[in-house]
Amino acid sequence: MGNIMKQHSILFTLFIPFTVLFILAFAIFMSYFIITESDKAKTDSFITMQNNAITISDNLDAEVTKLDTVSQNIIYSSILKEEFSDYIEYQQSGRGTDAERLHNRETISDLLISMIGPNTPVNQVYLYSLQAGGIGAGLNNTDLQEAVSNKIWYDPVISSAGSKVIYCGEDPAISKYLSSDKNQRYLSLCRVFYSATNVPLGIIEVKKSFEAISNMIEGYQYSFSEKIYIFDSEGNMIYPADDLSEGKQYYEAVMSQNAEDIDGDHIIFYNDAYLLAQTSDYTGFSTVVAVDQNQLLAPIRSYLFTNLGLLFFIMLSIIVLSFFIARFISRPLNRIYLNLKNFDITQDDSTEFFQVDTHITELNALYDAFLKMQNKVKLSINRELTLQQREMQARMLALQAQMNPHFLYNSLSTIQAMADEGMDRQIMDMCQSMSRILRYISSDKEQLVTVDQEIKYTIDFLNCMKARFDDDLIYNIVIPEELRNVRIPKLCLQLIVENSIKFMTKEKSPPWKINIKGSYNEQYWEIRVQDNGPGFQEDELRMLQEKIEQINQTGVLPNLELNGMGLMNIYIRLKLLYGGEHIFRLENADGPGGAIVTIGGWKENE
Template sequence: MINKTKWFTLSEKVQGNIIIPQYYDPWRDDKNVKVFSKVRFLGGYENGLGYIEVQMLYSNIENIFNDESLKNVKILMTADKNVFYARNISETEMKDYYKLLSKFTNVEIDFSSLDKNDNELIAIRYLPKQKIAIFLIFDRTLIERPLKISRNSVLLFGLLIIFISLFFIYFMTNQFTKPIRELKSKVDKININNLSQRIVLENTNDEIKALNKAFQNLLDRLNEAINKEMKYKLLQMKANLEALQAQVNPHFIYNILNIISHRGLLNKDKEICEICSSLASMLRYSTSASSRIATLKDEVEHVRNYLNLMKKRYEDKLEYFIEFQEEVLNQKVPKLILQPIVENSFTHGFENKTDKMKVWIKGYEKDNWWYVEVKDNGQGFDDEALINIKREIENIKRSFNYNEEIEGFEIGKIGLLNTYARMMIFYKNKFVFDIGNSNENGGAVVLLGGEIEVNREEGER
């Protein structure tokens, strides 16, 4: 009976352990029961003691591989390169898998793909001691399908997140920039004719309000500067007109002075000639319209001519002293700022003077500023007059700063206030103009000053 079993012949050949694939059990009454077995030869005597066969139902193997998760998986199990178990595998495919097995007989587990079919993913488990190989052949598309679904879901979700982010960024940016765009739109409509117009923003925040306020302040200052410049231009035009009026027939006056000077020469009266010469120089200097700016040297020469005339009148009752440093003589100043101040001493300071009249004019440099001090030994300014003059000076300053009309001020009147106004126009508030009384003799003291500039051109300020 044993000689007729399937495994006997195989065991005879290998003389040792052997696993017998599925076959029908000959020992059972039911000949349709499939089993698989392991047979071992027992040696010890000349022909051996015999064989031990251990059987298991083949259905146990089928139950193992009938798991739901392996439903779509091809399965091949071999024992000593004999088919032990196969499912969903054709004969042609088995040949290919056997070829593949020969490459991995020394590897316990590996994953590979058949060269002829990239749609399959094969897992191989090889047990070298038992010489059992298990093939699990997966359909690559079935494995990759959930991966593709996950990938597509992630991509779709990522795109959705990006879209939502872009929309949120657009919405927030639009909200944040709306006040700026509104401000820009209204700023674009600003021109020189509507600088005083107020900009009102409907939708804004604190930062834009601050920006709008700063811009509005800038417009106000610009409008103020334009109005001030226009006022300066009007004053300049008015001064030019009055200067032109002062030049009407100047040659007639010069001719008369020449006649008087000639008569003085005939009568051998040198004083008349000197008076005519000084007066002609003063007229020529004051009526010249070629420039509204002079140097301190020109101003000193003009004052010297004026004092020479006053000396002819008052003779020994008048003394004057002029002292200037060379560093300040070339400084540019508005024309006719010194002579009116000196003339003010004779008009008001010496009005009730009985003793000798004295005038001191001193020019010097200090801390990169030039200064001219004019003082006399007259009766000085009384308190009321000094208060009135300083109040008028403040009114002029305020009028220029706030573009107001200067009440009671005329360009044609040359005096202290006129000198102050012209220096303000020329130096734009960066100058010194101080009046008071001397502590030494009680006379009037007027101090003028400005920054020393090497190259000040006419009209620069």
């Protein structure tokens, strides 16, 4: 009675481990899933930030490009150079009538306005004389009286020797025409204006209101309440207009992390905010995106809490589900127990088995029945192994049969080419060699032959090829004596040599060389076939390796067609013969050209 109490029903025995296992597995999975998804959400957020920074930087580059295009049009205008030279001469010498000066002034203004164009990509163009004064076109068409040397950007522009200099500042003279805000800021692009003889005449300043850029930045849809700051190449903040010390701190923090270059992939954490910067190679402007940590992690926290609640709910569901699964499984086991209790498969006293008490009534009875069936299972396994061996032999024969039409197809193609060249004697010799080779490959008595036999018929094949290519084909065979009696799948070497000749003669000029070298040691043997052809293409090697990996993973052998079947045929037969413990390498020789195919096996698998 005490022994009965120690045993448990199958329902109870299944329910407890199922529940624990399911809850543990699901808890591990959900923990991994939540951590992974949280990292992914964070990464996606950073990608969004980076894309915004890149987009803003690209749009800013586009605006500067418009300024640069107008300035380029101006500096390459020969007419404008002539007219502005006259303008400077009028200013310096005082020569010319008022009508001439007026005409000169209007001509320059008209040229500048025409270069701005009807779409007005810029708001204002100033053409300054290096001595004094200048001409404005656009919103402000008045003459300039201020000396250009007083401008803040004068020294950098002069030292740039014609390269662009970008500056952001105010211009009250044109703000009254564009906006009620007299403090409206403008993006200016300046460069030296040269004469036809490369003598500096003045400075071009092309301006555009920064309002359009500000509207573009403020019009973006920001997911995490990002803050955008834009700095020029000197580190001066040009957006937003307010001098925020916070933005300057962010910029210095990013620069201190990478003083040489600001990279859009570089994200740092500073002062409870994530910072990301993008610097334009074209303008030198840096766009800094700052996101508060709490704003960035808010959706992630919500996601975590949602999944934790879901996890708790699913764990409760698992307990209920485990009970029903255990009850579902126990019912057929109870029926099996009742069927096996009085079922005697065989009476075999040749083997003595030990009784095992599983402490489960049903499993004890099942175990007794399984012990009696053990010998039957052994016999079934032996039969299964025999069937598998016969199946492997049948597959080897099928693969070998595939090679008969393959060789005949290639040989007939060679004979046709020789006939076109009038090589009658060589065709006779080749037909004799083909006869011996066909007898060899058509024999189904054995799928395995010695290396010595394979080398003999490979030489016959090479002689067939020499009948066509004469001294343009050179081969060398070195096989150690201890390797000659090793048994290999029939036609392995012949197919490799045939493949080498096919690609050498098609893609390389003679001479064509083939070296066959064998090696044999205590651990393994291998045969290496090397040619001096173009070698394997990278995509060919990748494709062959993918096919090999697919065979190894799935165990399914592909259908091989007549064209391109050689190397895969060899690999499949080696795999069937050695059960995967074989050597098969495809590689290119060091230096220019040359393919190497190596086959072999481990000594214990001979």
